[in-house]
Amino acid sequence: TDYKVSSIIYSPLFAFDDPTATQIPIPTTGNQDDFWSANVFNLPFPFCFYGTNYDNLLVGSNGVLKFGPLTELNALKGNFCIYDMQNVSIPSAAFVIKNAIYGVYQDIDFGSGIGSVNYKVFDTYPNRTFVMNVSGVPQWPASQNGNNLQTTQIILYETTNIIDVLVKKRVPGIGNGSWPEGVLGIQNAAGNKAAWPGMPGSPAGMPNRNTGTWSVLGTASSPSEAY
Secondary structure: OOOOOOOOOOOOOOOOOOOOOEEOOOOOOOOOOOEEOOOOEEEEEEEEEOOEEEEEEEEEOOOEEEEOOHHHHHHHOOOEOOOOOOOOOOOOOOOOOOOEEEEEEEOEOHHHOOOEEEEEEEOOOOOOEEEEEEEEEEEOOOOOOHHHEEEEEEEEEOOOOOEEEEEEEEOOOOOOOOOOOEEEEEEOOOOOOEEOOOOOOOOOOOOOOOOEOOOEOOOOOOOOEEO
């Protein structure tokens, strides 16, 4: 029903680009940049998120996982996944996507065909994991250079209902002055509860990863992060 955030060692257990993972296909018509997966993914295990068990979720091409009733997810699937969080911080009822995991939610341009957004279930009962990856995807517009590729991972754990988010690299959109922000965290359906690195009560020195133009470069001076 509630969460705290802790830093963990950045040591990926799962590949960001597993060749056997399911790739989110780029739609052949309509919006080819900002979209929800064409199908609702049925989790093989129940996952408790803010006090509600879910066995369905949607994968968004902008680095977001959304839970909800099947009727809601079916209405969203294959449709537009909003890219502009309007500089709103979580928690907020005005935030554009709620009941979701943001890992990292940002305006990436998957429609370029560079990199991948993929997901897969690993392991066996009662220790299965659902892993979603954003692997080497540019910020919008995709014409930005290769130094601006984003690589992140969300992991959901069966039984414990723990969420891990790994950030290998995240940089704001250098060619996007209108909505370069990103957010790492989670938020409930009402928009009145949220958790993020640097939230009140976090350990001293933890960086703030709420909505903003922060960077994780994956270098010695700006190392990759995991929570």
